[in-house]
Amino acid sequence: MKYTAEQIKQISRSDPDTIASFITMLLVHIKKLEARVSELERQLGSNSSNSSKPPSSDGLRKPRSMRPSGGKKGAPRGHDGHTFVLTPHPDEIIRHEVKTCSHCSALLQDIPAQSHTRRQVVDLPLPRLFVTEHQVEMKMCPCCGVKQQSVFPEGVTASVQYGEGWKAWTAYLSVNHCLPLERIAQLFEDLSGHRPSEATLLSHIHRVFEHLEPLEKDIRQRLKQSDLLHADETGLRIEGRLQWLHTATNAEWTAYDVHEKRGKKAFEAMGMLPTYTGILVHDCWASYFSGDYRFEHALCGAHLLRECQGIIDYDKHRWATEMQALLREAWTLTKKVREEGRCVTSTILADLESRYDVILEQGVHEWKSPEPDPSKKRGPKAKSKAANLAERLRLHKPAVLRFLRDERVPFDNSQAERDIRMVKVKQKVSGTFRTPEGAHRFARMWLYLHSS
Known part of the structure; x- marks a missing residue:
């Protein structure tokens, strides 16, 4: 909308x-x-501390430390530490005599x-290639004259080949x-003087991938039978x-799947959530609330706290605070009673749930959108972020506060988020997986490395 000075004079x-x-x-x-500027400022200022955006999206912004300032330096109180201790059986003893x-x-x-005073130096041995030669004997039977030959071990099929250690490393x-x-090839060359080709390294990875298939099936079955699972997905x-990497995990086992979809089709292809009947911890992605699923939510x-922070920062709503x-x-109260081996009392539960309801009721005037002008164009009006969050809190109140009633339920979904974090590092290094097969290989081997 532009007006010239002459037009404004005529209007005046x-x-x-x-x-x-x-x-x-x-x-x-x-x-x-003003509304547009406010929304752009919100988008520009959104980060992992006040929205559902992951930490990887923060870029070069300096993260805010979660530790309180000051205090003792070093490991936190209660940390076991990793101090060296003298071993009773050293590999080599060098005596330094008094002459x-x-x-x-x-x-x-x-x-x-x-007497002797001991000091030990722990070091890594210089790496070298270790060659094992297999020899099969051939003999002539003195009774019947038939030649007999022993057999090579399973897997030893070539005159010279790589061992299992190469594949595992x-x-x-x-x-x-x-x-x-x-870089893997370069590392092997630097350490051993021998550089395998990239095609050889790929074949090693594929063999490990095939070898882990029975283990993956066993882990998935264990996860289906567990009382509580964490679920998450990342691009x-x-x-x-x-595409999307999906995870279902608990404190002991982790399963991964790669799928082109993020929602229900991917869950069905993964084959775990459709038959799961325990408690699923997640970040309120709508696909988890399908009526076909029988698990509890x-x-x-942590996601809710960050979203509340975003409303506080940009909308200044008191109810979010x-x-x-x-x-x-x-959560502070729940942690305390759990450490004492108790449960949250029914009185405290009722008080917290009542305050929860009151906050949402009193906050309606802040987050509720004004009634649309009937003279304007018809159609649904987009809800604000505050309205969406408040309605989610109201609709899913039992799932939000489940940690108060069930000692198995944690406050956040950090377990799943930790288990997919390194996948983002892999993508930063590689940029993209060149084939779907490579992504599936990575997912299965990551499953093995991050399960107990």
Whole structure:
């Protein structure tokens, strides 16, 4: 909307109704611009501390430390530590003899020592190639004259080949340390003087992948039978296109799946959630609430706290501040009673749940959108972030507060988030998986490395 100076002068000389109409139009336009600026500021300022965005999206922004300032440096109180201790069986002992007396220069080689003081140096041995030669015998039977020959061990099929150690190290470096094939080859060459080709390394990874199939099936079965699972998903680029890595995990076992979809189709392909009947901790992704599923829900409190922080930062809503404080208070109380081996009493439960309801009821005037103007264009009006969050808290109250009633349920979904974090590191290193098969190989080997 643009007006020249001459047009504005003409309007100013018009009748009061025209001037009032012009000013009203300007105010409406200004209000739209303010809303647009506010939304852009929200998008620009959103990070992992006040929204559901992952930490990897924060870029070079300096993260805010979760530790209180000051205090003792080093490991936190209660940390076991990893201090070296003297081993009773060293691999090598070097005795440093006293040969002469520093006072009178007398020879002391033949004088027995009265005591020893020990110090040990722990070091890594220099790596080298270890070659095992297998020889099969051939004999002639003296009774019947038939030649007999022993057999090579299973897997020994070529005149010269790589052993199982090469395959295990290749898979470990590629998956757990996210090294590209070229750097793995360079590392082997630096350590042993021998550089395998990238095709050889890929074949090693594929053999490990095939070997782990029975283990993966066993882990999935154990997860299905567990009382509580964490679930999450993250974007993964394969052949330059966005796909999704899904995880279902608990404190002992982890399963991964790669699928082109994020929602229900992926869950069905994974084959775990459709038959699961325990408690699932997740971040309120709508697909988890399908009516076909029989598991109970527990929502991640950390996600809710961050979303409340976003409402506090940009909308200045009081109800979000109060809800954030209530959730933190509830979890602090729950942790305390769990450490004491008790449960939250029914009186405290009723009080917390009542305060939860009151906060949402009193916050309606802040988050509820005004009634649409009937003279304007019809159609559904987009809800604000505050309205969406408040309605989610109201609709899923039992899932939000389940940690109060069930000691198995944690406050957040950190277990699943930790288990998929390194996948983002792998993608940063590689940029994209070149084939879907490579992504599935990575997922299965990561499953093995991060299950007990």
